[in-house]
Amino acid sequence: MNTLHTPSVSALPQRPIGPLSSSALGLGCMGMSEFYGASDDHASLQVLARALERGITHFDSADTYGLGHNESLLGRFLAEAPERRAQVLIATKFxxxxxxGRYERRIDNSPAYLRSACEASLRRLGVDCIDLYYCHRRDPAVPIEDLMGSLADLVQAGKIRAIGLSEVSAATLQRAHAVHPVAAVQSEYSLWSREPENQLLATCAQLGTAFVAYSPLGRAFLTGQLNPAALAPDDFRRHNPRFQAEAAAHNQLLVDALARFAAERGASSAQVALGWLLAKHPHVIPIPGTRKIARLEENAAACALPLSPTDLGWLDALFDPGTIAGARYPEAGMTGIESD
Structure with a gap:
């Protein structure tokens, strides 16, 4: 596989998240703890260290990833070298x-739960303040104004630096932002999950809110390196509609075309998928996850991939939303997700 020249640490561009600064590409840490089969803490710590060496400063976690394990892993990473704390942006969620052992979930946005969840995350991370704290999913029974008021109290108390929301609609974002600035919205966004293009991306740009794109490689399907039939028994993608036999076969045709496009440019499919996000929107920060240093290096090199307006248009047309087979989550995974 031909890959781009790996840029130096100083070459990685920066993008703002409210009062904070982030590398243009972040690292999603979820797979280091759960959902994608077996993981190894020692190997994960090596990936985290190499990411920082490469200039990736944005590390994304949540209290639900491994039921606290993921935050504890990041806490170990920070404790290994205290100087790292000043170099990284730690994002987590409640x-x-x-x-x-169960994928099913409920949503809790109550003030009491929010306070206790924040304190628990602070302990696991081993920090005094969380840089970016997201509401992972919104409970519609709790008015967004009340939720933002509770989060603003945490900012005032010095527990968090910036507020984020995940998988909310443009209308919810506008209401939230009227109470307190929303530094970032995190939602799924990739070549094959383009719902944010309806209204949310434009609203974020209008409000000065960064858009953090999770699963920017389509849970590895867009890399062209994944065989759905070979997934581990505990890999949640086995239950994802887009990875089911007929849908996967249809979607594979699109990924094959992406691979040919990438090869013509001396790049990998992953680099093109990430480069598409970076080139289309100056306020988008993709956070691909990986447990392998080789994939980390490959992803980081996407920051140096030039894509022309013609290239972007061709990719837009190839992955027109109407051509994608299967929903992006099983039914349980759609709990708390808003749409425009």
């Missing part, structure tokens, strides 16, 4: 409540 609001999804699950039982061990």
């Amino acid at each position: 609001g999804i409540v699950r039982e061990a």
Whole structure:
């Protein structure tokens, strides 16, 4: 596989998140703890260290990832070298409540839960203040104004630096932002999940809110390196509609065309998928996840991939939303997700 020249640390561009600064590409840490089969803490710590060396400063976690394990892992990473704390942006989330070993969830946005969840995350991370704290999923029974008021109290108390929301609609974002600035909205966005293009991306740009794109590689399907039939028994993608036999076969045709496009440019499919996001929107920060240093290096190199307006248009047409087979989540995973 031909890959781009790996840029130096100083070459990685920066993008603002409210009062904070982030590398243009972040690192999603979820897979280091859950959902994608077996993981190894030692290997994950090596990936985290190499990411920082490469200039990736944005590390994304949540209290529900591994039921606290993921935040504890990041806490270990920070404790290994205290100087790292000043170099990184730590993002984590609250609001999804699950039982061990179960994918089903409920949403809790109550003030009491928010306060206790924040304190628990602070302890696991081993920090005095969380840089970016997201409401992972919104409970519609709690007015967004009340939720933002509770989060603003945490900012005032010095527990968090900036507020984020995840998988909210443009209308919810506008209401929230009227109470307190929303530094970032995190939602799924990739070549094959383009719902934010309806209204949310434009609203974020209008309000000065960064858009953090999770699953920017389509849970690895867009890389062209994934065989759905070979997934581990505990890999949640086995239950994802887009990875089911007929849908996967249809979607594979699009990924094959992406691979040919990438090869013509001396790049990998992953680099093109990430480069598309970076080139289309100056306020978008993709956070691909990986547990392998080689993939980390490959992803980081996407920051140096030039894509022309013609290239972007061709990719837009190839992955027209109407051509994608299967929903992006099983039914349980849609809990708390708003749409425009």
